[in-house]
Amino acid sequence: MSELFATTRTIAAIATAVVPQQGSVGIVRVSGSQAMDIAQTLFHAPGRQVWESHRILYGYIRHPQTQQLVDEALLLLMKAPRSYTREDVVEFHCHGGIMAVQQVLQLCLESGARLAQPGEFTLRAFLSGRLDLTQAEGIADLVGARSPQAAQTALAGLQGKLAHPIRQLRANCLDILAEIEARIDFEEDLPPLDDKVIISAIENIAAEITKLLETKDKGELLRTGLKVAIVGRPNVGKSSLLNAWSRSDRAIVTDLPGTTRDVVESQLVVGGIPVQVLDTAGIRETIDQVEKIGVERSRRAASAADLVLLTIDASAGWTEGDREIYEQVQHRPLILVINKIDLVENGSSKSLEYPGNINHIVHTAAAQNQGIDDLEKSILEIVQLGKVQAADMDLAINQRQAAALTQAKISLEQVQATIDQQLPLDFWTIDLRGAIQALGEITGEEVTESVLDRIFSRFCIGK
Numbered sequence: 001m002s003e004l005f006a007t008t009r010t011i012a013a014i015a016t017a018v019v020p021q022q023g024s025v026g027i028v029r030v031s032g033s034q035a036m037d038i039a040q041t042l043f044h045a046p047g048r049q050v051w052e053s054h055r056i057l058y059g060y061i062r063h064p065q066t067q068q069l070v071d072e073a074l075l076l077l078m079k080a081p082r083s084y085t086r087e088d089v090v091e092f093h094c095h096g097g098i099m100a101v102q103q104v105l106q107l108c109l110e111s112g113a114r115l116a117q118p119g120e121f122t123l124r125a126f127l128s129g130r131l132d133l134t135q136a137e138g139i140a141d142l143v144g145a146r147s148p149q150a151a152q153t154a155l156a157g158l159q160g161k162l163a164h165p166i167r168q169l170r171a172n173c174l175d176i177l178a179e180i181e182a183r184i185d186f187e188e189d190l191p192p193l194d195d196k197v198i199i200s201a202i203e204n205i206a207a208e209i210t211k212l213l214e215t216k217d218k219g220e221l222l223r224t225g226l227k228v229a230i231v232g233r234p235n236v237g238k239s240s241l242l243n244a245w246s247r248s249d250r251a252i253v254t255d256l257p258g259t260t261r262d263v264v265e266s267q268l269v270v271g272g273i274p275v276q277v278l279d280t281a282g283i284r285e286t287i288d289q290v291e292k293i294g295v296e297r298s299r300r301a302a303s304a305a306d307l308v309l310l311t312i313d314a315s316a317g318w319t320e321g322d323r324e325i326y327e328q329v330q331h332r333p334l335i336l337v338i339n340k341i342d343l344v345e346n347g348s349s350k351s352l353e354y355p356g357n358i359n360h361i362v363h364t365a366a367a368q369n370q371g372i373d374d375l376e377k378s379i380l381e382i383v384q385l386g387k388v389q390a391a392d393m394d395l396a397i398n399q400r401q402a403a404a405l406t407q408a409k410i411s412l413e414q415v416q417a418t419i420d421q422q423l424p425l426d427f428w429t430i431d432l433r434g435a436i437q438a439l440g441e442i443t444g445e446e447v448t449e450s451v452l453d454r455i456f457s458r459f460c461i462g463k
């Protein structure tokens, strides 16, 4: 057993962010049987304050040997099992920045704790039965959420809205298994099995699994979001588009072609989906060394993006330069953004002869903040958010859960095939057990250490 699964040692870590921005308060969290001892060694609470569970004490953290003052702080005590890990937990609420928390953590380590691995507090919460795996994954998703909708979906997981139906489906499978096994063991004493009843019960379970699987695309979009690259010739208004879209002055805009040299990025939310927008250097042949590198980066950004916004200047029409860029990006999900629409007669661009097979076209006047709504609508059409939302559930499964659900469904289909072929009852149980195993992996009733390792190492230290 790896050290991660031995819960005998007391663990400690900084629970709050250390980089890049300093918070005004920083927390050092300690969990395990030595937590109270460590708190008493390091923390001095003046006056008559009681060291009881779920109390906050005020006082001073001092070096245990030299008595040198380290911080003026608050101490939160949570006695087992009324804590996040169900172990004794203490939290030092220190001044923010890095010095106080780092010194307090160091003192905890010198007093007998070891540094927690990423996700180890939550792992202990799982091992002690406080959370199941889907709830633990919900916590990681919540911490990483980049849109309110992503946070809402993560909270649903944290609340057990996924664990509940999965447990129910597994219990249904176990009931069917018990029915079959009873016939194997006591065949003569029981009425014979009705195949039709079993088949319809299995069909119902498979249908529920299918419904859950339909939330996968939404989960993927909310968790990873979209990467969108704005590309085009110099001076067509790419940076203006980024600024209009993000309602900021994020990128430098001038009337000089070749203004943007490096990739400029901005985080947005479109229809609940976190979107990372990349403004890039205008693509053209150039002998300028710096610009050349910028152009190379633009090409790379375009090929790494989920969606490319090929931006052109309406007043210039479809130029040879636009065509060359189009050839490089035409096989990618693409929107043609016809910008500077304010400069053409009656706002139309019918004279533009862009390729007829471009399906998504949006007209904008970025410098006037016009066309952004249409752009967002077009993006949501491309990612088919409508379809995603139609799976009307506030929960959304992740890839690991989808893989296990798919496995469970395949196993159930095999049970049905076995019944159809009228094979002996023993055979029915084999695949049914497969489905039970797969469903158990999702919540963590049946799970290997390597799977746990993979899930919890995604967390940050202190979580």
Ligand SMILES: Nc1nc2c(c(=O)[nH]1)N(C=O)[C@@H](CNc1ccc(C(=O)N[C@@H](CCC(=O)O)C(=O)O)cc1)CN2
Pocket (backbone or CB within 6 Å): 027, 054, 078, 081, 082, 083, 084, 091
């Ligand atoms: N300071 C601080 N804030 C935090 C956390 C934390 O650990 N420390 N959390 C953690 O990441 C989250 C809150 N989650 C928590 C969940 C359960 C318990 C807990 O002690 N539960 C016990 C007892 C409840 C009671 O009866 O008083 C239990 O369920 O047994 C604590 C925090 C977010 N905010």
Ligand SMILES: Nc1nc2c(ncn2[C@@H]2O[C@H](COP(=O)(O)OP(=O)(O)OP(=O)(O)O)[C@@H](O)[C@H]2O)c(=O)[nH]1
Pocket (backbone or CB within 6 Å): 233, 234, 235, 236, 237, 238, 239, 240, 241, 252, 253, 254, 255, 256, 257, 258, 259, 260, 261, 280, 281, 282, 283, 339, 340, 341, 342, 343, 364, 365, 366, 367, 368
């Ligand atoms: N009339 C009009 N001018 C615009 C519009 N969008 C951008 N411009 C102007 O076009 C010029 C170039 O804009 P940028 O946003 O810097 O263009 P860019 O594509 O980022 O250019 P590079 O970084 O050089 O590739 C600036 O003078 C903008 O004010 C628009 O919709 N209408």
Ligand SMILES: [Mg+2]
Pocket (backbone or CB within 6 Å): 238, 239, 240, 251, 252, 253, 259, 260, 279, 280, 281, 282
């Ligand atoms: Mg630019």
